[in-house]
Every structure is written in structure tokens, then in C-alpha cells.
Amino acid sequence: FAELHASVAGLPLASSRILPGIVLQRDFVSYCPATAELRAVLVTEPLQTTLPTPAVEFVVDCEGQHEASLRWMSRRTEALMKHLQRNNVKLLLSSVKQEEAVIYQAKLCGVSVVECLSSEEVALIREITGLSPYTPSGDNTHPGIADTAVAAFCQPLLLGSKRCVHVGFTSMRAFQPHCLILCGPLDGVNEEHAAALQGAFAMLQQLFKRVDL
Secondary structure: OHHHEEEEEOOOHHHOEEEEOEEEOOOOOEOOOOOOOEEEEEEOOOOOOOOOOOOOOOOOOOHHHHHHHHHHHHHHHHHHHHHHHHOOEEEEEEOOOOOHHHHHHHHHOOOEEEOOOOHHHHHHHHHHHOOOOOOOEOOEOOOOOOOOEEEEEEEEEEEOOEEEEEEEEOOOOOOOOEEEEEEEOOHHHHHHHHHHHHHHHHHHHHHOOOOOO
16 A cells, blocks of 8 residues: 555645556656657666676776776666667666666666665566566676566656656556555645555455455
């Protein structure tokens, strides 16, 4: 319930509504509008290789080697984002903060980016779509992208003064999520209404729970 409702204070209760899809309560880092269905990937680690990595000792003998390493990192990031673009990926959902170079290349390739998703949001996305995180391996930025999800839409949503992300996934499963936008004059009132609704849903779940005879 926590991931499928959002509270907005300062608006009348009549402004409450139900939206198809899910609302991620964070803003786009990079937003590139898409006019048709788009594909999304989920990542749980930085896409730009760092120097050094935890398992590798990085020895620099001269400034030229360091500059060459930085150029390699830049080319790898560019190749990775172009690979996503060729696979019609238009949305990158990340549980971690990505480097500026990744965001820059995403903008050039028309890929929207949402980062710093919570573990609960990641779990919900995986439940809806069946996605597994995408992980490029080493220098190989061109493995097939088996796990992508189709979204009917992905757009900014303004809830009061807070900018959010509204995504409607084309679920391959029976679960078709909708998000409750709960409005009220004060945060305390919204919390009371949310608690009452959560209790009502819990009662309905118990009422319709399968009974094995």
C-alpha cells in the first residue's frame, strides 16, 4: 500500500483520484519525451566504470596513462548508452545514483533516467514486470538485453509542489497496479485517511482470502 498511494497536503479531498500505473515519488534526472510505447531497463549499480574498482589494483605510471583510462571510460559509457538506444530502451530505472557522464549520454540518446529508487520501489517494479537488473560485463557493453519492460507511458507528474514520475507498465502478469492520489488540507488528515483505507483493503483481502476446505 505504501508504494501504491501518494499523499498531497493543501488540496481539497475532492481532488483525490486513482491513476493507472505507479507513481515514483522522485523527479527525472533526465527526461526525454517518448511518443509511443517505450522499453525500460532496471539497474542496481553504476553504469560507468570507476577507477579503481574494489577488486582491481589500479597503477598509474604517468599522466598519459590516466588520461587514456579516462578516455576509455568515456567511450565505454557512450557505447553502452548507444547500445540501449539501439535496443529501443527509452527509460533507465536505477536504484543508485549514476555519474554525470551517464546522464549526459542518456540525454544524447533520448533515454529518460530515474535514479535513487528505494528497495521497495525496485521490488514493486520487479513484481509488475518480472524484470531482472541489467548488468553490462567488463568491456562487453553489447550483450543482448533480455530483460526489458514495455511501458505505455512515462511522464512527469506534479503532486502539489512535488515533481514525481508516472509510469504505466504493460504488465505481463495479472497484477495491473493503480495508484491512489490522496488529497487533504493537512498531512495529519491524509495520514488518517490513508490508515483507514489501508485497514479497509486489509479487511477485503482477508474477506476474499481463499479458504482451503
